[in-house]
Amino acid sequence: MLEELWGKLYDKITLSYYKNLFREPESGYTSLSSLEGSCLEVIYLLGKPTVSQFASFCRMSLPNATYRVNSLVKKGYLQKESSQKDKRETHLLVTEKFMKYYCINDRYMDQVEQGIRERFSSDELAQLDRMLRVIVEEIL
Structure with a gap:
């Protein structure tokens, strides 16, 4: 039972994020691919990583990571x-534009x-509360 409920909880939270990721562009937002959205979330959750740290975490080549980062900088989601x-x-920081986009999930939560x-x-x-702290x- 725990395994099934744990999986359902994870799935619902993940689907909520991707539902917002795939929504139509609105109010000046540039649409993001699922890979771009995932890259941004990883960078945000790593907390100011370098390009090398980001590449290493995602197990991608440095040129590939640099390409992705430059694309996200150009779109205004990363600096x-x-x-x-x-x-x-050089450290990577998500912009206010990303935080507005990302916080849509916060409202759901x-x-x-x-x-x-x-x-x-x-x-x-x-x-x-006690159980969530342990988790x-x-x-x-």
Whole structure:
């Protein structure tokens, strides 16, 4: 039962993200391919990686990663920042444009959280909180 529910939870969260990724371009957004959306999310979740770190994490060649990064910079979803310690090193940062795009998922997750708060007692919420903390620790 746990395996099945865990899989369903993961699937629903993932599908929510991709549903937003594949939506029609609106209010000036450039549409993103699924690969571009995934690359942006990885860069965001890695927290200011270098191009090399991004390439290594995704197991792609440095030229391929550089091409992807430059394309996302051109579309306005990503920017490069020189390292303060080593000016030869460049870190990748997602832009406000990406965050507006990405936060659409946050609104969905906020709705889910609100539904949970309405359906569970405070004791059940406290227990869920403890369980989620363990799950987060296990994933990391």
